[in-house]
Amino acid sequence: MSNMETARAFFEACETGQGWEACRPACAEGATFAAQAGALADVTTLQQYTEWMKGILTVLTDGTYELKAFAEDPERGQVCAFATFIGTHKAGGPVPPTGRTTRTDYVYVMRFQDGKITHMTKVWNDGYALKELGWA
Template sequence: MRSAPFSAPKSRPDAKFTAQTDALADIGSLEAYTEWMKNLLTPLPDGTAEVRSFAVDEDRHNVAVHGVFRGTHTGEGGPVPPTGRSAAADYVYVMDFDGDKIAHMTTIWNDTFTLCQLGWT
């Protein structure tokens, strides 16, 4: 099992971002999503991301990553005071490449389930 820190991947400065989740509805760039994830570590200071699967599709110039984000709400800064509750959230990233840089990333994530786990809804 390997945990990954949150950092901006090698991407175009104008890389786009999409997700069909209410929690990420206002985020349209990969840079903004990266900042959102960094900020999530304030209420979830033990947050980790475990990569479970990694696939490359050379014909379509994309990469898919399945992972699990884990964290416990012990820090300030969430939508409610710290609940002490934990979440284990499956997610998938699909990154479309332009050459060797990410041009677009889609996140597939059940935000409603995760927010319930944390006691945020």
């Protein structure tokens, strides 16, 4: 499978809340994660992040995404995905359900080695999303 195909399979599994078991085949052992977002400050592995996404979709039960771009930089071993996440707070969470919706843009930058994702950076303005949801 090409890096693009692997990245696409990972992206779709992650964004639909399938968790680590569905995402693991695309990832190298010990794959790391980074984001300059307070909501993800304690998340340092892709395993943790995929489980975080699984959990957030139990709170934003109608969560979905609109994929805007998907591109590969083979020289640097990177695949980037740009999307908008849309979700309404309908259940559970840090506060009682607000019924408010977020439409928040984000980018995944997935670094590959030997056909597997070794690291992913998420570029996301969590403060904007949390404010839209009424959580901040």
